[in-house]
Amino acid sequence: MSERAVLHVRFLGLSDRRGEGHHELVRLLEDLTPVVRSLPPDAALADVRGALRYFEADAERLAGLVRVRALARHGVDCAVGVAGNPLLARLALVGRDGPGVWVVPEDPEGIAEFLAELPVDALPGVGAATARSLAGYGLGAVGRLAAAPPATLQRVLGAGQARRLRALARGEDPTPVVPGAPEPTLAVEHRFGHDELDAAWRHRALLSLADELGYRLRGAGQTARALTLTVRYADHATTTRRRELAEPTAHTPALLALADTLHNALGLQRARVRAVALRAEGLAAADRATRQLSLDPADERRRRAEQAADRARRRFGAGAVGPAGRAGRPGRAA
Structure with missing residues (x-):
């Protein structure tokens, strides 16, 4: 206890x-x-x-x-x-x-009762794909995950992931709070000038955020392993979705594609959106990241153009060049 x-x-x-x-x-x-x-x-x-x-x-x-x-x-x-x-x-x-x-x-029984009905995707590191896989086995709630036989979890998740999630489902976390610890994340936010209903304008905001994230990651020599989208509404309620990238990257088109996927999956229709934010997670040194070689000449051209744009930004300022259709600098009203 x-x-x-x-x-x-x-x-x-x-x-x-x-x-x-x-x-x-x-x-x-x-x-x-x-x-x-x-x-x-x-x-x-x-x-x-x-x-x-x-x-x-x-x-x-x-x-x-x-x-x-x-x-x-x-x-x-x-x-x-x-x-x-x-x-x-x-x-x-x-x-x-x-x-x-x-x-x-504080007591183990109370902790178990508190955790029992939480959805498994509330646990850190459980994305949409893992949550769907667990739900397919009837393990969509944290309490059921905690009670599942270890052998079952290993078949579904693999040994390492099974041990980690089983410990989290029981509320076990030996990690201390470390003052000033470097955050393995990078976050940017775009606030609209009014409650935004238009999905096209939200896409433009996501383009701005993905562009800013990519530029900052590349400038720091880092890649991201996952992306989290947060949508904040007019009543201050929020929705958060997270998903792993196909590979660690700082490439703006890859970040934007995942951001759009997360946004579209929310199915927002007439939601009054006040702000959207992207957070790059699992940051690591770019020179240690593995990248699948592409045979697509267009992809290589995009990467070379991205490098040229980065050089122009460093020389003439962050606003000197950027993708068409972006919604202005992140963190400022559109």
Whole structure:
């Protein structure tokens, strides 16, 4: 049984503030504890174990204090998950669109009950394809995944993935909160000037984001293994979808193709979209990435043109060149 001492804080409404305030809000958490990990663009993890005695309060009360201070100093409310480890604190906010504090039980029975009905794609690293595969075996809920015989999971997932997901389904996460740990992700966001209903304009925004992500990844000599799309609506609710790329890449067309696939799969019709964001995950050095050689001359021409465009940007500025049809610089209203 682990002591509840980890907060996963999601700051609400930052998309309406044009990206301002995240660092200030993270510093607000650092007033409580030095063990804080920033999770851009709108969240943070904090281990308040050492603060419990100092403030003579439990973690739930400290979470309430975070909300009060964020509102008083920055006009921003929070959704806070409180649990014994980072995984459970994150899962406490699954399906929570508004402000509040949600506490995961400390005892094993309470943790199992909390996890039982969560969908398996709430677990980190479970994409749409894995979720569909598990659902086909009747393992679409976390509780059923945790209770499944190890041999069954190995047949479905393979030995390594089966062990990892079974541990996650039981709420096991020995990972500490590491202050200042480098984030293996890169995120960009586009905020519309009004609640956007037109899918064509959302595609233009995704083109801008994929272009920006690709340029920044290539400039840092990195590739991404997966992409996460977040759609934020007018009522501040969000939808998030994640999928692995076919291969680690920083190639803008590959990033855009997956971003469009994730967006189209949402089936948004008359949704009033306030912002869209892309996050590249699983970053690694480009010189260590393997790439399937292409026999398509057009693909090689696109890559050479991409390299030339990158050189022009570095020389004349990021806005000097870019794909036709993009919706302007990410992070600014269209």
